[in-house]
Amino acid sequence: MAEKAIKLPAVNYDDIRDKKVIGKRRRISLPQWAVAWIVLIPALIFLVLFMFYPIINAFFMAFINDFEFVEGAGSFALGSFFKSLEEPCVNWNLFHPDVCDMYRRMPSFGFNNFVYLFQDAHFPATIANTAILVVVEVPLTIIVSLVIASFLNNIKALKGLYQTIFFLPYVTNAIALGLVFNMLFSHTPGGIINVIITGLGGKPVNFLNPSAYEYWVGDELKAVLPPASKFNQAIVIVTNSVWSGIAFKILVFMAGLATIDKQYTDAAKIDGSSGFTIWRRITLPLLSPQILYITITSFIGAFKMYSGVMSVYTNINGSGFYFGGTEGYDWMPVVGWIYKQMDPSSGNLSKPGIAAAGSLVLLAIILFITVIQFAVSKKRVHY
Amino acid sequence: MADLYFADEGALRRYKAKKIIVSILLYTFVTLFALFMLLPFVFMLIGSLTDAKSFDEFTKTANFELIGFNKWSFSNFEAIFSGQIVNRITGATEARPSFAQYYLNTLITAVGSTAVTVVTAVLAAFAFARLEFKGKNVLFTLLLATMMIPGELMVLTNYKTTKSLDWEFTFSALIFVHGVSVFYIFYLRQTFQQIPNELYLAAKVDGVGDVGYLVKVMVPIAMPTIVTIIILSLMGAWNSYVWPLLVANGGWKYDKSYNMQLVSNGLMSLFNSDIANGLDAIKIAGSMVVTFPLFVFFLIFRKYIMKGVSRSGIKG
Known part of the structure; x- marks a missing residue:
């Protein structure tokens, strides 16, 4: 088909941008940078007030020795710092009127909060707890979702139904489901998992209960269960986390698998490669960007675990700070410990300086993991 | 094949x-x-x-x-x-407080915070995607960097700020403190960037201003992404637990009958109550009541949610 060349006048886009071309309707127009800052205002107000400022403030809180908020100084850490400098000398000692300064808590900068962290009976253990759970559950969740996504990719009938079922945990409330997991893994005869175990001929297991339990069925004492071991509790925590974690990952992997060109796998099939070889040599490398993304975000997310772990203990002790064992510290994650320091039930944050220092340690761990993963991924990921 | x-x-x-x-x-x-x-x-x-x-x-x-x-x-x-x-x-x-009360509180919070989040995200993403201004890259990098930072670091100060503003036990604390999401800004910016530049220039020729272009052209084109953000934000508000626990757990500040708890916190306090001790079935019913609305929501918007989540996953 012959096309008629239409001659368009040469347009100078810069002129358009500066509105030189538009002559008729004159209106006041702001320069672009002004428009930009105006539309940014709403977001910036919230960002500055509730994000940038709190982050900077947390650094002050962490590095002011034994930091506490002073009445009337608001949320600004340095405000509390200076306010406590000005504290009037209250003399409690009638016999030595000049002694008051000795008891006054002089604010100072230093590492006291961090020293407290590592002298604490539980904080170092919470780092270890979190690390163990992360190292077990993140790879497990990724492998399970990778396998299921690959399987789902190879079936046709009912694919949509299965996808929906596997996605359900994404839209369930973690706390509601924690209670259900707690009951499924109940040590009582009615605990479904124990029904299955005993039905298969095994001995009942005490998964979560911190005290020993006499396992009566009817009038017969079947067994005396010892208090739940750390290992048994971890089974429940990891199961819960795999259960709720695979939804998102399967979805991302499925989306990645859909983009892989069928040519590659078909070519390999013609060459007589087995299904597993194709998966190992073609699918997996082509999926590596998604795997990297999921690995990094999962490790970061998992180090911040809190409600997932807390929720499986809800029906034993729902304080929000109970994480198994008689003391409640068996599997306490870092974030759980930090929240316990804040404990606002008294109407004030109890140890803000220490909580801030703990959060900074968590931040350092997360940064460290991310840097390592990016370094490793440079060699491993195919784009 | x-x-x-x-x-x-x-x-x-x-x-x-x-x-x-x-x-x-x-x-x-x-x-x-x-x-x-x-x-x-x-x-x-x-x-x-x-x-x-x-x-x-x-x-x-x-x-x-x-x-x-x-x-x-x-x-x-x-x-x-x-x-x-x-x-x-x-x-x-x-x-005890009825779960209807928790529903209402959560619904108000979810709708309010979603509205605020979406408006701030659309405006900010527009600035980052389309407009040129000094300090754009620095500001954007700064935003991305905050995504790494654990929320606990901010919670401390935000809790105190909320108290100073006298926002405790109010919807303001639940809605405004999380009134902006860096992730949504980032996600929306990428959608906006895919809209061809020519449209912007054409709009300019027609005498449409920057804001007019955003409202009339960019928002309609980016609607699928915006809907995804709305859905994710509503779900996030429904499941939020820690922040409401800090600033709105109960309502004793004003009067005993006034309850500000959201569904997750209401559920947790049901689990803890002495009265429900030994009544596991009632606790499960509470869990069911908290889970069910989101399920219905999911089944209605299944395609949007699954597509949106997988896309945000790849690009996020």
């Missing part, structure tokens, strides 16, 4: 047989795993419908007749919504 050619009939038959066996294995595995995924939901359904006393008996005896159809009723849900919980083991009664 590529056409495969086989040396002889036998090879073809072997190939077909292998394929059938593989697909049987695939379906068996996937079905078993799907059952594992569904187990908590089935348990939740049965538990919430079983009479509380029978369920308590069941946990002690593992007698499955106790949770059979003939024991089912809506009594647990009645207790949850009326707030009148009678401990049928001890006979004690206690009036």
